[in-house]
Amino acid sequence: MLTDIAVDAMGADKAPDPEIAGAIQAARDLPVQIFLVGPEDRLEPLLKQALRGERLPIQIVHASEHIAMDEKAAQAVRNKKDSSMRVGLKLVREGKAAGFLTAGNTGAAMATAKMVLGTLPGVDRPALAAILPTAAGTPCVLVDVGANVDCKPQNLAQFAVMGELYARTVLKIARPRVGLLSIGEEEGKGNELTSEAFPLLKALPLHFTGNVEGRDIYNGHADVIVCDGFIGNVALKTSEGLSRLVRDMLRESLRKTVTAQVGALLSRKAFATFKRKMDPSEYGGVPLLGVRGVCIVGHGSSNDVAIKNGIRVAAEFAQAGLNGLIEAGLAV
Numbered sequence: 001m002l003t004d005i006a007v008d009a010m011g012a013d014k015a016p017d018p019e020i021a022g023a024i025q026a027a028r029d030l031p032v033q034i035f036l037v038g039p040e041d042r043l044e045p046l047l048k049q050a051l052r053g054e055r056l057p058i059q060i061v062h063a064s065e066h067i068a069m070d071e072k073a074a075q076a077v078r079n080k081k082d083s084s085m086r087v088g089l090k091l092v093r094e095g096k097a098a099g100f101l102t103a104g105n106t107g108a109a110m111a112t113a114k115m116v117l118g119t120l121p122g123v124d125r126p127a128l129a130a131i132l133p134t135a136a137g138t139p140c141v142l143v144d145v146g147a148n149v150d151c152k153p154q155n156l157a158q159f160a161v162m163g164e165l166y167a168r169t170v171l172k173i174a175r176p177r178v179g180l181l182s183i184g185e186e187e188g189k190g191n192e193l194t195s196e197a198f199p200l201l202k203a204l205p206l207h208f209t210g211n212v213e214g215r216d217i218y219n220g221h222a223d224v225i226v227c228d229g230f231i232g233n234v235a236l237k238t239s240e241g242l243s244r245l246v247r248d249m250l251r252e253s254l255r256k257t258v259t260a261q262v263g264a265l266l267s268r269k270a271f272a273t274f275k276r277k278m279d280p281s282e283y284g285g286v287p288l289l290g291v292r293g294v295c296i297v298g299h300g301s302s303n304d305v306a307i308k309n310g311i312r313v314a315a316e317f318a319q320a321g322l323n324g325l326i327e328a329g330l331a332v
Contacts, residue, residue: 002033002057003315006088006097007307009038010066011104013300016043019103020050022307023058029308032315033057035097037088039064063087066104069300073107077115085109089116092293099294099314101285103302109295110147110288117293120323122330125151126290127159127229128297129166130236136220141167141176143226145286146233153197156180156226157204161329162289163224164206169320171223179212179222181231187211193228201226285310287317290326294318 007023009016016038023034036043040062047060063084067076080086085108091097093116102109110126119126127144134140143163148155160178167176180201182190187198189211201208212222214235227235285298285306296314298306 002031003099003318004033004035004091004097005311005314005318006035006037006061006091006100007311008066008084008088008100008102008104009036009043009060010063010084011102011300012298012302012307013069013103015066015103016046018302018304018307020047021304022302022311024050024054024056025304025308026311027056027058030312030315032311033059034311035059035061035088035091037061037063037084037091038066061087061091067108069105071105071108073105073111076105076108077111083108083112085112086116089113089293089295092295093117098318099296101296101298101307101310101314103285103298103300103307103310106146106297109297113288113291113293113295117291117295120290120292120327120330122327123158123162123290125155125158126288127155127162128232128286129163129289130232130286131171132217132236132239134218134220138173138220138223139167139171140217140220140222141171141224142217142232142235143224143289144229144232145236146229147288148228149230149233151193151228153193153200156193156197156228157200158290158330160201160204160206160208160224160226162326163226165322165325165329166287166289167223169322169325170316173223175207176223177209177221178206178224178226179209179216181214181217181225181227181235182211183213185211185213197226285313287313289322292323294323 009019065080065083088100092100125148128147129143130145132140141163143159164176167173182194285296288295294317298310
């Protein structure tokens with residue numbers, strides 16, 4: 001049985017090319033049916049050309065407007081009532097699609113999702129959860145990474161519940177270790193927010209391991225790390241910049257030092273493996289936890305691989321039934 005996923009075809013920086021190519025890859029490789037949402041007169045000839053006669057479960061759903069990256073989110077959401085974001089999220093609300101993916105304006109995506117889908121009972125603020133690689137070979141969920149720049153202690157407690165359930169149900173981590181991001185491991189370390197959030201997280205029926213530091217994001221000592229959106233976004237963007245730097249330095253070092261043909265071949269294979277592990281496109285996008293439906297937000301620079309993986313993430317999220325578990329978890 002196919003899982004229906006709506007894709008904002010006008011979201012990415014180079015839209016709609018990566019969305020069309022990614023949708024085709026996903027329809028070939030995954031058990032999904034895709035609704036490409038955007039201007040039909042523009043999408044139809046491009047999709048037809050890309051398919052080259054191939055028959056795949058991809059349909060175009062018309063939306064006459066789209067929200068640009070540089071638009072103010074609140075104003076765009078109010079004024080553009082037929083945007084590709086709103087039309088796609090309506091498909092989710094009406095049960096015609098199991099999930100929605102956009103690589104567009106993050107602020108607009110969050111605002112539109114809250115307006116169209118609403119929030120789950122017990123959720124004050126939805127949160128974005130990024131999946132990051134670790135030295136242990138297991139993923140780490142960092143939540144929030146930008147949806148809420150100012151938070152209250154109870155928001156962090158809700159993020160912990162949602163992140164733990166995501167790690168357990170979607171990432172299949174049996175007993176996720178939950179940490180609170182701070183400037184020291186001791187209970188008293190941190191600012192006013194972390195100090196007040198610590199006892200709230202400690203009282204939750206989770207495997208709370210206490211405070212963790214920035215290095216713990218990547219060493220595998222925690223499966224879920226909770227923070228406010230300001231800190232989380234800085235950590236995420238810093239990580240993206242660092243991974244590019246390491247990748248470029250490694251490539252240059254290999255180019256200069258490897259001369260033997262066999263050594264060069266092995267090094268290229270090792271570099272390809274490293275690049276794949278560090279490539280954000282492999283993770284597809286980050287889920288917006290806490291809304292009544294599945295909404296995945298990708299990076300504006302998403303390529304076709306990122307779109308395909310974002311569709312996969314949306315389908316996995318929908319199949320896990322995570323929202324019902326979050327609602328039950330926050331009701332405890």
